Amino acid sequence: MLSPTMQTKLSKFMSKLLRHAPQDFGLRLDPIDGSCSIVELLEVLRAQSKWSDIKESDVQEVAARCEKQRFEITGDRIRARYGHSHDKVSYPAALPPKVLYHGTNVQAAPTIMKQGIRSMQRKYVHLSEGLHFATLAGQRRGELVILAIDAEKASQAGVVFYYAGNEVWLADAVPAEFCRLDEHTEEAPPHD
Structure with a gap:
């Protein structure tokens, strides 16, 4: 289990990867929903010396504990829910609350x-x-x-x-x- 400080740092780096600069790290996101496999994300994370020992459970914990709920894991895939600056991820239109x-x-x-x-x-x-x-x-x-x-x-x-x-x-x-x-x-x- 990562310390709260390390969770915050991992969350920020995951945001960079999934929301802002995936191409800078060779991460390819699905052009429709902005997701990638957790395995692919782990490969990119582990290529950074600071995160060489990162586990899938660490990524899942950060996704679950993020106060702003930036990340969504569905099956074996992860994505940033919102806040993308690299590409415009598609979302289905919906009727909002009042x-x-x-x-x-x-x-x-x-x-x-x-x-x-x-x-x-x-x-x-x-x-x-x-x-x-x-x-x-x-x-x-x-x-x-x-x-x-x-x-x-x-x-x-x-x-x-x-x-x-x-x-x-x-x-x-x-x-x-x-x-x-x-x-x-x-x-x-x-x-x-």
């Missing part, structure tokens, strides 16, 4: 309220069913602002939502008219 949440920061909120939520360097906009994941995502970017998205109206207006699993929803973009400051954010960010 409200979704997006965590951001006080500096970005005024722009989002004018222009909507855009994917920026990622392939999709990331949204969540609850405040937990939105808070985790937004906290790392500075002073937290939670936006509530009227997903029901957005969907009716033609915004397509994709379910990535474990309360995470994706969209290509969300227009500003469907975004509002959530009541869990204490003070509205200033508008320019």
